[in-house]
Amino acid sequence: MREINILKNGLIFIVIFMMSFAATAGSEDYDYEKIKDKYYADHPGKGKYADLWEAIPIQQYWNPITFYEPPTSVKGEYNAAECVTCHKNETPGWVHAWKDSTHANLDELRGLTEEDPRFYKKAKLAEVEQHLRSRGALAEDKNLDSVGCMDCHGGVGKETISHDKDLRMPDRADCGQCHVQEFAEAEAEKEQKWPQDQWGEGHPSHAMDWKANVETGIWAGMSQREVAQGCDMCHYQQNKCDGCHTRHTFSAAEARKPEACSTCHNGVDHNEFEGYMLSKHGVIYET
Numbered sequence: 001m002r003e004i005n006i007l008k009n010g011l012i013f014i015v016i017f018m019m020s021f022a023a024t025a026g027s028e029d030y031d032y033e034k035i036k037d038k039y040y041a042d043h044p045g046k047g048k049y050a051d052l053w054e055a056i057p058i059q060q061y062w063n064p065i066t067f068y069e070p071p072t073s074v075k076g077e078y079n080a081a082e083c084v085t086c087h088k089n090e091t092p093g094w095v096h097a098w099k100d101s102t103h104a105n106l107d108e109l110r111g112l113t114e115e116d117p118r119f120y121k122k123a124k125l126a127e128v129e130q131h132l133r134s135r136g137a138l139a140e141d142k143n144l145d146s147v148g149c150m151d152c153h154g155g156v157g158k159e160t161i162s163h164d165k166d167l168r169m170p171d172r173a174d175c176g177q178c179h180v181q182e183f184a185e186a187e188a189e190k191e192q193k194w195p196q197d198q199w200g201e202g203h204p205s206h207a208m209d210w211k212a213n214v215e216t217g218i219w220a221g222m223s224q225r226e227v228a229q230g231c232d233m234c235h236y237q238q239n240k241c242d243g244c245h246t247r248h249t250f251s252a253a254e255a256r257k258p259e260a261c262s263t264c265h266n267g268v269d270h271n272e273f274e275g276y277m278l279s280k281h282g283v284i285y286e287t
Contacts, residue, residue: 030184032135036173039187040065043238047214049221056225062236063210064169075164083149098248103147110143128178132156137177147178175241186241210238234264258285 045066046053060068074086088095098104102121112119125144132138137156152170154161156177161167168174176183189205202208213219213235222228237243243264244255254260262273276282 030180032131032176032180032183035180035184035187036176039173039176039183042190044211044214047211047220049214049217052217052220053222053225053228056229058229059232061169062229062232063239065171065239068169070162070164070167072164075162077160077162079160080148080150094248097246098148101249101251103248103250106144106146127181131180132178151178170241171239172241179241206237206243208238209235258282 043065046055055063055067059066084095102109102118106125109118109121109125112122129138129144132144133140138144150158150161152174153168154166155168172183172186186207189207190202192205193201203212213231219228219231234243242250244260245251246254258273258276261276264270265272266274277286
């Protein structure tokens, strides 16, 4: 019986993702500003139980939309090169991850041939650049050579930012500046409906998982916020994009692997990964 329940949960997990991707299939035109405005308007912030709990520092990361404030330990205006000079000593892992990423050298994509499995990224880059030009975020005669510190932590095209005033912790809308199709597809999860109303509109989905947290009385009422953080570690996909492709590499290949899903979708409460690995699909993947 346990194996049957695990397999059933795994199949439900697969169906949810198929429904979310199908919701925007075939669409090519996306209005970034409209999607962004709706994203922020729909965001629950601290939720309907806001008066029951206070955020702990790590929630600046889990929910930067509501809680993030630039650190005041470093003051002044800095450019990307200066960011790297400091962070290669302070947080070398971040710098090495970025240098290994596609973001660090976009010109490499322009020379890819059809034999390269990454060839699809060449067309994706052209699509991103055209979108940015249409919004006035990229000059008509300019190509992107990289996506660096300023683009994500200040805004696309920024040359410098004030570390103690303007520094941002990127959220979904920040990623959507370039990845507008993916942003639209992710937000479309909020519109999915179950045929027999087994769940409310948009549930369960990554696009609503923070709301599911903050609007659950048991979670909000926990006196030990460090314990509640155990839920936050997974229930923040509504706020950010790096839960599936980890910062600062942001690898699409990583996000496609079942192991990426398993960091959240496992265990007694939600054993979709175990169900998948016991299925024929999981056996094929392992072999």
